[in-house]
Amino acid sequence: MMPQSAPSISSDALLEVDNLVVEYPVGSRIVHAVSGVSLQIARGETLGLVGESGCGKSTLGRAVLQLRRPTAGRVLFDGHDLTTMQGDALRLMRRRVQLIFQDPIASLNPRRKIGDIVAEPLVIAGVKDPEKRKQLVHEVLSAVGLDPTLVVGRLPHEFSGGQCQRICIARALILNPEFIVCDEPVSALDVSIRAQILNLLEEMKARFGLTLLFIAHDLAVVKAVSDRVAVMYLGRLCEVGPSEQLFARPAHPYTALLIEAIPMPDPDIRPAETVPVGEPPSPIAPPSGCRFRTRCPRADQRCSDEMPELRAVAPGQFVACHHPLI
Amino acid sequence: MNGNILLSVEDVVVDLPTPRGNLRAVDHVDLTVGAGRTLGVVGESGCGKTMLSRAVLQLLPKKAKLSGRVMFDGQDLLQLPPEKLRKLRGRSLAVVFQDPMTSLNPVLTIGTQLIETLQEHLELDDAAATRRSVELLAAVGIPAPEQRLAQYPHQLSGGMRQRVAIAIALSCEPKLLIADEPTTALDVTIQAQILDLLAREQRRRHMAMIIITHDLGVVAGRTDEVAVMYAGRVVERAPTPALFKKMRMPYTEALLAALPKLDAAPHTPLPAISGRPPDPTRPLRGCSFSPRCRYAVARCQNEKPALEAAETKAHQFACFHPIEDHADANA
Numbered sequence: 245m246m247p248q249s250a251p252s253i254s255s256d257a258l259l260e261v262d263n264l265v266v267e268y269p270v271g272s273r274i275v276h277a278v279s280g281v282s283l284q285i286a287r288g289e290t291l292g293l294v295g296e297s298g299c300g301k302s303t304l305g306r307a308v309l310q311l312r313r314p315t316a317g318r319v320l321f322d323g324h325d326l327t328t329m330q331g332d333a334l335r336l337m338r339r340r341v342q343l344i345f346q347d348p349i350a351s352l353n354p355r356r357k358i359g360d361i362v363a364e365p366l367v368i369a370g371v372k373d374p375e376k377r378k379q380l381v382h383e384v385l386s387a388v389g390l391d392p393t394l395v396v397g398r399l400p401h402e403f404s405g406g407q408c409q410r411i412c413i414a415r416a417l418i419l420n421p422e423f424i425v426c427d428e429p430v431s432a433l434d435v436s437i438r439a440q441i442l443n444l445l446e447e448m449k450a451r452f453g454l455t456l457l458f459i460a461h462d463l464a465v466v467k468a469v470s471d472r473v474a475v476m477y478l479g480r481l482c483e484v485g486p487s488e489q490l491f492a493r494p495a496h497p498y499t500a501l502l503i504e505a506i507p508m509p510d511p512d513i514r515p516a517e518t519v520p521v522g523e524p525p526s527p528i529a530p531p532s533g534c535r536f537r538t539r540c541p542r543a544d545q546r547c548s549d550e551m552p553e554l555r556a557v558a559p560g561q562f563v564a565c566h567h568p569l570i
Numbered sequence: 571m572n573g574n575i576l577l578s579v580e581d582v583v584v585d586l587p588t589p590r591g592n593l594r595a596v597d598h599v600d601l602t603v604g605a606g607r608t609l610g611v612v613g614e615s616g617c618g619k620t621m622l623s624r625a626v627l628q629l630l631p632k633k634a635k636l637s638g639r640v641m642f643d644g645q646d647l648l649q650l651p652p653e654k655l656r657k658l659r660g661r662s663l664a665v666v667f668q669d670p671m672t673s674l675n676p677v678l679t680i681g682t683q684l685i686e687t688l689q690e691h692l693e694l695d696d697a698a699a700t701r702r703s704v705e706l707l708a709a710v711g712i713p714a715p716e717q718r719l720a721q722y723p724h725q726l727s728g729g730m731r732q733r734v735a736i737a738i739a740l741s742c743e744p745k746l747l748i749a750d751e752p753t754t755a756l757d758v759t760i761q762a763q764i765l766d767l768l769a770r771e772q773r774r775r776h777m778a779m780i781i782i783t784h785d786l787g788v789v790a791g792r793t794d795e796v797a798v799m800y801a802g803r804v805v806e807r808a809p810t811p812a813l814f815k816k817m818r819m820p821y822t823e824a825l826l827a828a829l830p831k832l833d834a835a836p837h838t839p840l841p842a843i844s845g846r847p848p849d850p851t852r853p854l855r856g857c858s859f860s861p862r863c864r865y866a867v868a869r870c871q872n873e874k875p876a877l878e879a880a881e882t883k884a885h886q887f888a889c890f891h892p893i894e895d896h897a898d899a900n901a
């Protein structure tokens with residue numbers, strides 16, 4: 245697999261993903277879920293990762309955290325290669341990174357009380373003093389806007405989706421991590437609760453000095469919280485750039501398609517009926533050359549012969565396309 | 571709008587008995603949909619959108635109590651015998667749910683499901699029904715439709731399954747299609763494709779449609795009229811352009827404000843609506859939105875505002891202290 249690289253604006257990268265490949269064997273075939281992705285996230289930065297269902301976003305997020313060991317490539321966290329780390333070293337490193345899932349209700353054990361769920365990472369990390377654990381649980385629950393005395397003794401089903409997501413965020417924060425992968429944290433929530441949770445994540449980020457990889461399939465949501473955005477399609481990066489710049493001047497046809505598809509709350513903007521019909525091809529047999537070519541209005545012979553590499557088109561903006569829009 | 575009313579929902583109330591007491595899911599709702607028109611129903615999770623559509627379809631949970639009147643195409647649906655109702659559903663009154671698997675049968679092929687629906691309602695022989703099925707699958711943008719007939723739902727992606735559910739819903743040329751969050755579970759690009767598909771088929775068939783969603787962005791460019799629901803009631807109702815030009819109900823404004831704006835810089839805090847809707851088993855005496863409303867006055871806690879017409883008959887809202895000027899309110 246050819247490397248794709250997208251240098252970040254800052255050189256102080258907390259996370260550096262280098263030519264990451266993740267494959268799943270299914271029977272005698274292979275799902276090419278992530279095929280040579282490189283990216284950097286600077287300390288204190290939020291990198292948004294967007295793309296359609298099945299393009300490999302969760303796989304990438306999980307491989308970064310070593311919850312799924314990558315097939316090839318390196319993941320440097322604060323200078324240490326996580327892919328070669330084992331045992332205690334990996335366990336210690338894992339305290340500094342956390343994951344928040346899309347489905348908040350399903351990711352909480354239905355039979356355990358909220359207080360125990362939130363305290364669980366402390367137990368695993370070896371915090372033995374129950375008083376200390378209780379105090380930390382209370383602190384973090386208050387931080388995410390829940391009243392600890394009202395929630396610790398209750399079970400997950402007694403809470404709404406938005407409240408469950410607050411509980412998941414509390415659990416992710418309790419070990420004071422530096423880096424959190426947020427895997428579609430608001431996709432299952434409705435408009436008003438979504439706004440509350442996005443605001444909460446931003447507050448927590450400022451308060452705890454977090455660095456975030458924020459995964460979503462909704463570009464408008466990603467733009468609201470990200471400094472830079474990476475667009476992914478069928479296992480590869482199409483485009484990376486500063487959020488505002490990417491929206492104002494998308495370089496990749498797929499980025500433009502995603503922007504066009506956002507429903508605008510303005511009746512004067514008639515939705516453009518230009519969205520090409522068709523869905524992403526299977527990652528078991530991805531198209532040759534550019535993986536987007538089967539849906540791309542600009543595709544030509546070169547696009548099926550030659551895989552486009554990420555290259556700079558504007559300051560900080562990188563695109564993998566033979567015929568970019570800018 | 572007037573004259574040609576296809577559906578009229580009159581003073582509909584849906585009560586559900588729960589362990590916590592009676593839950594009023596739909597609270598005195600009045601709505602009309604003209605033939606060939608599109609109504610958007612918008613509101614937060616739990617505000618009663620699905621229960622309202624199920625009341626129209628007469629598909630409520632068994633224990634539910636329904637009162638009021640639902641007139642569809644000249645018939646009072648509450649008085650119709652079950653057999654006639656069943657015929658009506660799927661024929662002139664069709665529905666697409668958020669989860670396509672709600673309407674698809676996992677153990678039957680796509681072809682069997684389409685052909686059965688067609689033959690149940692229309693007098694078609696096998697060959698004609700098969701031909702019609704292929705046409706329908708092609709119309710909803712399914713590539714290689716002949717081959718799809720032999721496939722099972724689980725062999726298709728979520729977007730493809732929703733297209734099949736739409737093909738089945740459209741198969742008997744319904745007069746009204748109710749789409750209950752047809753795209754909430756789908757990606758943005760697939761969402762746009764499905765909404766385009768619904769709009770195109772609607773125009774072609776001169777079918778009326780109700781689109782249910784929690785996203786004002788989805789209804790803006792795609793409906794003639796919008797009804798905003800909150801805590802089981804319709805709290806604002808207007809022709810779509812009028813609503814977006816001048817929202818009067820603070821809840822509608824708050825729903826719109828909570829959407830991430832593309833023209834806002836990253837990290838701009840979103841004006842979220844604080845708190846949650848009231849517990850539907852503990853109805854408030856006053857305006858249901860009052861605990862969350864930034865314009866609330868004393869009267870709001872004690873009295874329920876009625877849905878009333880504003881400057882035009884078509885624009886109605888339920889609020890004692892409506893937003894005077896949308897531009898001001900946004901500033």
Ligand SMILES: Nc1ncnc2c1ncn2[C@@H]1O[C@H](COP(=O)(O)OP(=O)(O)OP(=O)(O)O)[C@@H](O)[C@H]1O
Pocket residue numbers: 268269270275276277295296297298299300301302303304461527
């Ligand atoms: N454990 C697994 N075994 C085999 N294939 C898998 C496995 N997990 C994921 N895949 C496949 O890998 C590809 C990438 O999946 P992934 O879940 O990373 O996508 P995603 O971008 O997170 O999608 P979504 O938006 O639906 O969450 C998909 O084709 C998926 O079907």
Ligand SMILES: Nc1ncnc2c1ncn2[C@@H]1O[C@H](COP(=O)(O)OP(=O)(O)OP(=O)(O)O)[C@@H](O)[C@H]1O
Pocket residue numbers: 586587588593595613614615616617618619620621622631784850
């Ligand atoms: N089978 C049921 N029994 C009891 N209560 C129910 C049942 N189904 C729904 N409810 C309640 O009825 C109210 C209205 O629910 P409804 O499903 O109509 O909301 P909705 O607006 O469609 O929400 P969503 O956007 O989440 O689909 C809610 O308070 C809900 O909890």
Ligand code: SF4
Pocket residue numbers: 496497498534535536537538540541542543544547552564565566567568
């Ligand atoms: S490389 Fe070719 S097919 Fe791929 S996005 Fe660019 S123009 Fe389209």
Ligand code: SF4
Pocket residue numbers: 819820821857858859860861863864865866867870875888889890891892
């Ligand atoms: S009636 Fe009062 S509380 Fe209700 S929306 Fe109007 S101003 Fe707000």
Ligand SMILES: [Mg+2]
Pocket residue numbers: 301302303427428
């Ligand atoms: Mg995922």
Ligand SMILES: [Mg+2]
Pocket residue numbers: 619620621750751
């Ligand atoms: Mg619903």
